[in-house]
Amino acid sequence: MTVLTRRRSENDQHETWHIYFADVRIGTIGIRAGAPISADQWGWSLGFYPGMEPSTQRSGSAPTFDQARAAFERAWQQVEPTLREDDFEVWRRDRDFHAWKCRMQAEGCRMPTQNSNGWSRCFCGEPIPIACEVHIYTVHRGIGA
Numbered sequence: 087m088t089v090l091t092r093r094r095s096e097n098d099q100h101e102t103w104h105i106y107f108a109d110v111r112i113g114t115i116g117i118r119a120g121a122p123i124s125a126d127q128w129g130w131s132l133g134f135y136p137g138m139e140p141s142t143q144r145s146g147s148a149p150t151f152d153q154a155r156a157a158f159e160r161a162w163q164q165v166e167p168t169l170r171e172d173d174f175e176v177w178r179r180d181r182d183f184h185a186w187k188c189r190m191q192a193e194g195c196r197m198p199t200q201n202s203n204g205w206s207r208c209f210c211g212e213p214i215p216i217a218c219e220v221h222i223y224t225v226h227r228g229i230g231a
């Protein structure tokens with residue numbers, strides 16, 4: 087069984103934790119911004135996109151971090167059996183595509199769609215066509231991790 091892990095977000099305003107199942111960010115637990123003092127101070131949301139339909143995502147609130155984490159874990163125990171490896175892979179590919187595209191822009195590389203012949207050169211030096219997904223998902227797998 088894969089254990090859930092968490093990483094603190096870079097948001098300094100409100101304490102927020104990103105929750106990971108292996109390398110897939112499946113949700114968050116964080117302080118609810120602007121919640122009245124009489125209300126639950128912690129919120130959680132479970133779901134990732136693409137890969138999970140928005141209607142299957144879950145969320146809730148709790149008075150403490152530990153209670154929010156327990157509620158999140160209970161929800162995950164219900165949701166995880168409904169997911170397939172392909173669902174996680176869709177999310178990983180989307181993550182890697184966006185990270186690759188940002189790197190292309192940062193390195194000043196043109197996208198194949200920006201050239202009239204439909205070809206360009208990846209920042210790694212490889213010539214790439216418009217349909218360059220295979221290149222991204224093999225050569226640069228995990229670039230966004």
Ligand SMILES: [Zn+2]
Binds near residue numbers: 209210212226
């Ligand atoms: Zn490349």
